Structures are given as structure tokens and as C-alpha cells.
Amino acid sequence: MADYASHPCVRECVEGAPPMTCSYDFTVEYYYVLTKACYDCPYNVTDCYRPHCVAADGVERGIITANRMLPGPAIQVCHNDMIIVNVHNKLEGSEGTTIHWHGVLQKGYQHHDGVSMITQCPITAHSKFQYKFKAGNRGTHYWHGHAGVHRCDGLFGALIIREPPSRDPASHLYDHDLPEHTMIVHDWLMELTINRFAGHHHSDYDNKPASMLINGRGAFRFFPSSDTNETVHTPYAVFNVQKYRKFRFRVISNGIMSCPIQVSVDHHDIIMIATDGVPHEPVVVSSFNIFAGERYDFILHADKDVDNYWVRTRGLGLCGAKSTKQLAILRYENATKTEPSEPTDYDSGRREGKLLNPLNKKGTPDMTPVSWLNTTQADSIHMKQVPDKKFYVAMDFNKVDNYVFNHEELYPLAAVSRHMKLYLPQVNHITNIQPPSPLLSQYGDIPKDMFCGPHNTRNCSRKYCECIYVLRVDLDDTVEMVLIDEGVTFNANHPMHLHGHHFRIVAMDKVGTSTSVQEIKRMDEAGLINRNLETPIAKDTVTVPDGGYTIIRFLADNPGFWLMHCHVDFHQSIGMGVIIQVGKLSQMPRPPKHFPRCGNWHDRGADEGNEEEEKPRCPVRGAAHDQGNTRLLIPAALSAAIFSMFCIRHSI
Numbered sequence: 001m002a003d004y005a006s007h008p009c010v011r012e013c014v015e016g017a018p019p020m021t022c023s024y025d026f027t028v029e030y031y032y033v034l035t036k037a038c039y040d041c042p043y044n045v046t047d048c049y050r051p052h053c054v055a056a057d058g059v060e061r062g063i064i065t066a067n068r069m070l071p072g073p074a075i076q077v078c079h080n081d082m083i084i085v086n087v088h089n090k091l092e093g094s095e096g097t098t099i100h101w102h103g104v105l106q107k108g109y110q111h112h113d114g115v116s117m118i119t120q121c122p123i124t125a126h127s128k129f130q131y132k133f134k135a136g137n138r139g140t141h142y143w144h145g146h147a148g149v150h151r152c153d154g155l156f157g158a159l160i161i162r163e164p165p166s167r168d169p170a171s172h173l174y175d176h177d178l179p180e181h182t183m184i185v186h187d188w189l190m191e192l193t194i195n196r197f198a199g200h201h202h203s204d205y206d207n208k209p210a211s212m213l214i215n216g217r218g219a220f221r222f223f224p225s226s227d228t229n230e231t232v233h234t235p236y237a238v239f240n241v242q243k244y245r246k247f248r249f250r251v252i253s254n255g256i257m258s259c260p261i262q263v264s265v266d267h268h269d270i271i272m273i274a275t276d277g278v279p280h281e282p283v284v285v286s287s288f289n290i291f292a293g294e295r296y297d298f299i300l301h302a303d304k305d306v307d308n309y310w311v312r313t314r315g316l317g318l319c320g321a322k323s324t325k326q327l328a329i330l331r332y333e334n335a336t337k338t339e340p341s342e343p344t345d346y347d348s349g350r351r352e353g354k355l356l357n358p359l360n361k362k363g364t365p366d367m368t369p370v371s372w373l374n375t376t377q378a379d380s381i382h383m384k385q386v387p388d389k390k391f392y393v394a395m396d397f398n399k400v401d402n403y404v405f406n407h408e409e410l411y412p413l414a415a416v417s418r419h420m421k422l423y424l425p426q427v428n429h430i431t432n433i434q435p436p437s438p439l440l441s442q443y444g445d446i447p448k449d450m451f452c453g454p455h456n457t458r459n460c461s462r463k464y465c466e467c468i469y470v471l472r473v474d475l476d477d478t479v480e481m482v483l484i485d486e487g488v489t490f491n492a493n494h495p496m497h498l499h500g501h502h503f504r505i506v507a508m509d510k511v512g513t514s515t516s517v518q519e520i521k522r523m524d525e526a527g528l529i530n531r532n533l534e535t536p537i538a539k540d541t542v543t544v545p546d547g548g549y550t551i552i553r554f555l556a557d558n559p560g561f562w563l564m565h566c567h568v569d570f571h572q573s574i575g576m577g578v579i580i581q582v583g584k585l586s587q588m589p590r591p592p593k594h595f596p597r598c599g600n601w602h603d604r605g606a607d608e609g610n611e612e613e614e615k616p617r618c619p620v621r622g623a624a625h626d627q628g629n630t631r632l633l634i635p636a637a638l639s640a641a642i643f644s645m646f647c648i649r650h651s652i
Contacts, residue, residue: 001027001067004074010179013078015164021082022448024073028097028145029090034061037068042223044336045104054154055234057211057326058221062192063154064091064145070216071254072157075143076179077135079163085131085143096122096147097130101159102293103277103540105500109133110440110560110589113499116147117434118563118579120441121598129596135161137502139277140250140295142184152193152256152569154216155471158182160250161277169376170248170273173282174299177248181239182295185261185290185313186254187324190214192258197570199299204420207570208318209257212326214311216511219327236339237328239311241302241366244367248299250272255292256494258357258568260543262289262352263296266309266342271299272356276539278502280373286353290315291495293541293567296356306332308340313436314349316359317493318551325349357494362510362544371508371550373537383504383533387480387553389473391454393578394517395544395566397423397489404431404574423489424574425566429460431575432469432565437599439468439561439579441591445599466575475583477556480506481564482524487514487547494571496550497541498580500562503554504536510548520549541567558582 002025004010009022034041037052048055049344052068066072066087077083089097100114112133113119123129138161145155160182165171187194187209192440199205211220219233241247249270251263264287272283274297282299290296308331315324325344327649329339342348358367401408405422413421424431430452437445452467473479485494491513511519525527531551565577600646 001069002073003067003069003351005250007076007178009078009081010076011078013022013162013164015166017078019078021083021084022075022077023084023086023089024075024455025086026072026099027088027090028064028066029068030092031063031065031068031154033063034058034180042232043225045235048235054216056216057188057213057218058223058234059211060332061190063156064150066157069157070154071184072143072155074160074179075180076158076160076162079138081135083131083133083135086128087131088128088314089125091125094125096124097145097150097155098122098147099143100146100499101131101133101141101143102497103137103139103295104133104135104159104161105137105502105558106133107136107558108589110500111559111591113560114146115499115563116628117437118439118561120438124149137161137277138163139274140252140297141293142254143250144254149193149197149569149573152189156184156254158184158252166216169279170282170299173271173273174246174248176245177269181247182250182252183215183237183239183328184252184254185214185263185326186212187256187259187261187315187319188357189256191287193379193569197573200570201422201574207257208321209259209315209324210321212261212312212313212315212319212324212600214326214328217328225387230305238331240326240331240333241300242302242333243302243306246299246301249295251290251296253292253294255290255495255567257319258317258570258571259324260289260291260316260493261319262287262316262349262351262355264310264312264349265300266303266312266340266478268300268309268330269353272436273297273299273535275370276502276541277375278538279376280537281376283356283368283373284354285356285368287351288356289359290357291493291541291543291567292569293495293497294539296619301331304332306335308332308335308338310340310342312349314346328522357543360491360510360548361646362535369508370537370542371505371532374535375537377538383506383536383553384478385533388477390480391471392482392484392517392521393553394484394486395484395494395576396426396428397492398426398461399423399463399489400462402431424464425494426573427469427576427578428454429465430469431464432464432577432579433466433489433575435468437597440588441595442597442599443588444584470579470581472581473556475559475587476508477554478553480551480553482498482520483544483550483552484515484517484520485544485548486516491546491548493543494566494568495543495566495578496564498554498562498564500558500560500582501554501556502538502540504538505542505550506531506533507551507552507559508545508549510545512547514547515549521538556580556582559587559589566610
């Protein structure tokens with residue numbers, strides 16, 4: 001199984017060079033940490049780097065991998081390359097899966113966004129699916145499973161779309177942009193996520209990860225050595241640099257739980273230059289927080305003594321309760337291959353100085369919210385004063401009896417003991433459910449009474465409501481969404497990710513320990529919310545301060561059905577999201593030829609009588625035949641004649 005580290009598409013991007021077609025094969029399967037492929041790892045550290053050896057943090061557990069790698073194979077291409085990924089689902093549990101290309105806008109390739117039951121059917125076990133799309137927007141992105149909780153267990157990897165230096169506004173600030181300086185960080189559980197998911201929602205399992213990984217590596221479990229009284233551990237990730245050179249690092253969060261991660265490099269300040277693939281004016285910081293689904297690019301100037309330095313990740317939120325952290329090594333050329341001497345405890349990851357992207361804090365000179373970043377690519381054309389569509393979208397954990405966590409008659413919320421009492425993370429008091437068929441390709445197969453929207457949610461604050469929650473906008477509308485974390489129940493965090501579009505962050509603030517839609521509306525109507533409509537940064541994933549708001553705007557120029565959801569996996573899995581329908585049904589792109597179909601089925605003959613005679617089976621499907629993205633219309637008489645001749649010829 002290939003890792004594609006030496007793929008021909010991993011190259012320097014040159015102005016005017018023709019794009020390439022970049023093909024990959026991913027085999028998705030259950031796997032395990034420290035298998036027989038690891039030989040004597042971690043006692044013999046060299047063994048930890050063998051093909052198919054996933055050492056992780058030393059905790060032996062089941063995982064889900066692509067090509068038996070953690071993270072999975074990195075895709076490193078140039079802008080406008082064509083990406084082809086053949087996914088073979090070999091999950092032994094007969095589970096379906098999909099792959100989402102997080103950050104790729106998929107204009108013209110909407111059916112390849114990879115969202116189960118929104119843009120496609122799940123890839124069934126023992127079958128294959130080919131994703132094919134253009135690398136249409138530059139930047140640091142990543143790919144991950146988007147069915148079940150697969151990305152939590154290892155089904156993810158980097159997707160970097162580079163461009164020629166002449167098009168990069170920050171290219172003069174660094175010397176090297178190397179594939180090996182891509183860094184994926186995330187919290188990590190001690191067991192398969194579905195077990196923790198079921199235990200947390202239905203019993204008293206906690207949801208606080210104890211470990212983290214950096215590029216799939218780290219140390220958590222320590223192994224006693226039979227030769228000495230010391231212990232050994234699985235190796236840390238290592239990033240090599242040369243003194244006096246400037247390096248571009250690309251950081252990706254595959255965060256699982258509500259665990260923002262503070263990132264820093266000992267004794268080095270860093271220059272932040274881009275987020276979610278979009279450049280902004282450089283900002284020098286000591287550290288930054290990265291929320292689930294976000295990406296940040298920074299420049300590190302290797303101007304310190306030749307030595308080894310800790311790269312630190314420190315968990316906040318749920319992870320702060322367990323002092324969750326992880327380390328990697330920044331190694332200068334000619335430094336000894338040893339670990340840094342500085343302490344490795346959780347508190348050593350605290351950094352003084354300027355912090356980018358604070359957690360649930362108002363902006364200050366030392367804490368810079370992303371809304372204070374200024375883009376290097378202004379979009380004043382679409383940042384008009386009054387948007388075409390405006391939505392207030394409120395989020396919170398709601399105290400309502402529901403069969404997801406409770407049974408209203410057998411064990412209602414009021415009767416459940418305090419340590420097992422769970423509240424529903426919802427959007428506008430609604431739990432978004434998956435359709436029985438994909439919205440984009442089989443909209444007509446979905447019962448209309450499964451849908452809901454802003455017009456029929458009045459009673460949902462008092463009773464449990466679930467539906468396919470759709471907000472409809474017209475093609476080319478300027479859309480404003482006021483995202484509000486009411487923050488009544490917990491001091492939590494919801495990083496919201498929008499598929500298919502970048503959005504501009506025009507405002508962000510924390511109002512108090514809690515707030516409400518009504519309070520934010522009153523502030524808005526009174527002119528107390530200042531919007532930056534001149535140089536707002538563009539992203540596709542953003543946090544919403546607890547007890548506050550984040551206001552985003554985007555041009556709805558990409559027709560389709562696009563999921564907007566919390567990227568905390570447990571929240572998204574139980575319906576914390578909304579679907580943005582961009583355009584009328586008549587404006588939706590046609591499915592590719594022979595696109596898989598799926599959905600509900602029942603024996604209509606058993607219920608209603610078999611009123612139709614069985615039709616002869618024949619490869620000709622009638623009068624209309626797909627010809628790529630066009631349809632060839634054949635007169636009915638001629639079609640019938642062709643049908644008859646074809647069936648007779650093939651003895652059907």
C-alpha cells in the first residue's frame with residue numbers, strides 16, 4: 001500500500017506549467033496500534049518507522065486507516081491539478097464510509113464533496129468509489145472520513161494545494177515550503193471512538209480525551225525496559241530545520257472532541273500568514289489556538305542556537321480537565337538526536353505573549369481573535385451593506401427529553417442521576433437528521449414531511465424536534481449568518497464548518513457568560529455590532545464564542561446542498577448542523593453518469609398489490625440516455641425499436 005511521499009505531483013509549482021493528473025488509491029480498513037509489522041517498537045525505535053507500523057502514542061487500540069498509515073497518505077498537489085482518489089472500503093464490519101475533502105470548494109464537482117447522504121451514498125463495504133475533482137482553491141486543507149465517527153479513529157490525512165511563489169503574497173517571507181513541515185494535531189482516545197460514543201451518551205463514560213497526537217506520533221504509554229530501570233516510549237514527530245533559514249509550517253486540526261489546542265514552539269515566536277487556505281496580513285505571535293477543522297500556516301525563523309526544541313500542543317476545554325498534551329521535536333541541522341531538556345508537563349505549554357484565536361475571550365492587545373485578521377484579498381464587491389438573505393443561528397445544549405439520550409416514559413431527563421444527565425447540542429432547537437437518500441442526487445426520493453426550516457420550529461424549545469433542517473438561498477445571493485452560542489448550559493465551544501464556500505468573518509465578540517438570540521437581535525438593531533466589510537478574513541471553519549456571536553458572510557455562488565455543522569464529532573454525529581440549499585432544484589448539477597443510488601425500500605406489491613407486470617431486463621433504460629453531462633433524447637418509437645432489437649439480439 002503506497003504512502004505517495006514520492007508521488008510525481010509532489011513538486012515545485014511553476015507559473016505557466018500545465019496541470020497534472022494526480023491519482024491515488026486508498027484502502028480503508030480496521031487496523032491496530034503496534035501490530036506485528038512493528039517488530040520490536042518501541043524498544044528498537046527504528047522498528048517504529050517500518051511500513052505498516054502505527055506506533056501512535058503507545059496505547060494499543062483499534063483504529064481505522066487508509067493504506068495502514070496514521071495519518072493517511074498526504075496529497076500534495078499544485079493549483080488546478082486534477083485529483084483522482086480511488087477508495088476501496090474493506091471495513092470488516094460492513095460499514096459504509098465516505099471521504100470529505102475539507103476546505104476544497106468543489107465548484108463544478110459538487111457530487112464529490114464526500115458527505116454521506118448529502119452529496120452521495122456511503123461507499124458500501126467491499127466496494128470502490130472514485131473521487132475526481134480539480135484542486136480549485138489553494139491552501140492547507142485535509143481529507144477525512146465523513147460517515148460515522150471514522151475520522152476520530154484515524155481516517156484522515158493532509159491535502160495541500162500549492163501555487164507558484166509569484167502568486168503567494170507571503171512568499172518573500174520564507175525560504176522553504178516543504179511537505180515534511182505539514183503538521184496534523186488532534187486529541188486521541190484510548191479505544192475505538194464508537195465505544196466511547198455509546199458509553200458517553202447512554203451511560204456514564206466521560207468524553208475527555210487523555211492524549212493527543214502530532215502527525216500520528218507521541219508518547220503516552222511508557223514501557224519498562226528489561227535491561228535497565230528506565231522506561232522507553234514511542235517516538236515523537238520530528239521537524240528538521242537549518243539555522244538562519246525561514247520555513248513555512250502548515251498546521252491542521254483533526255480535533256475530535258471539544259478540545260481546542262494551543263500550539264507553540266519553545267524559544268521561538270512565529271509569524272502567522274494564512275488560515276483555512278486564505279492569506280492574511282502577517283501577525284507575530286507566541287502561540288495560537290486551533291479549533292477542530294481549522295488550519296493555520298506560520299513561518300518559523302530558525303535563528304536560535306543549534307539544538308532540539310519542543311513543539312508543544314496543549315489541550316483546552318475538555319482536554320484541560322485532564323491536562324492533555326503532546327510534544328514533537330524541532331531539530332536544527334547538526335544537533336544531537338536527543339530530546340530537549342526542558343520539562344514536558346502540561347503547564348510548561350503555557351506561553352506568555354500574544355495569542356491568536358483565544359477560547360471564549362474578548363479580544364485584547366495580547367489576545368487576537370481571527371475577526372481582527374485582515375485579508376490580503378479584499379472582496380468589497382460582495383460585501384454590500386445589506387445582504388440578500390440573513391439568518392440567526394443559535395446553538396446550545398438543550399434540556400429536552402429525547403430518545404437520543406433518554407426515554408420520556410422509562411427514564412426521563414428529570415429522573416436521570418446528575419452524572420448521567422446529558423443535554424442535546426442543537427441548532428435553533430433542532431436536531432438535523434440524515435436523509436434516507438442523498439439530497440443532491442435523489443431529492444425526489446425523500447419524503448417531504450422529513451424537511452423543516454425556519455418557518456416551523458416554534459414548539460421545538462419545549463419538545464424534541466428532529467428533521468432535515470434546510471435553509472434555502474438563491475444562487476448568487478450574499479448571505480449573512482449570525483451564529484450565536486447562547487452558552488446557557490455549559491462554557492463550551494462549537495467550531496462551525498461550512499462546505500462548498502469560504503465565508504468572511506465580519507464580526508465576533510463575547511457578550512457575557514450567556515446570551516440569547518433576542519439579545520443579539522436587539523444589539524444588532526440598535527447598531528451595537530460593528531461589521532468589518534472592507535478587509536474581513538475568509539475561512540471555512542470558525543469558532544463561536546460561548547455567550548457571544550460570530551457573524552459570517554458568503555456569496556452563494558456554488559449550487560448544491562452544503563452541510564454547515566459543528567466540527568466536534570460527537571456534536572455533528574447527533575445532528576448539530578444545518579443544510580444550506582444554494583439555488584433552486586432546477587439549478588442543481590446533474591449526477592455523474594452511473595452515480596450510485598440508495599435509499600428506503602419497501603415491497604409495494606405486498607402492501608398495494610402488484611399492479612405492474614414485470615418488465616424484461618435489458619441494458620437499454622428507455623428513451624433518455626446519459627451522455628456525460630448531457631442527455632440524448634430518442635423518439636419513443638425509435639427507442640422502442642432499439643429496445644426490442646437489443647433484447648432479441650442478446651436473448652434477454
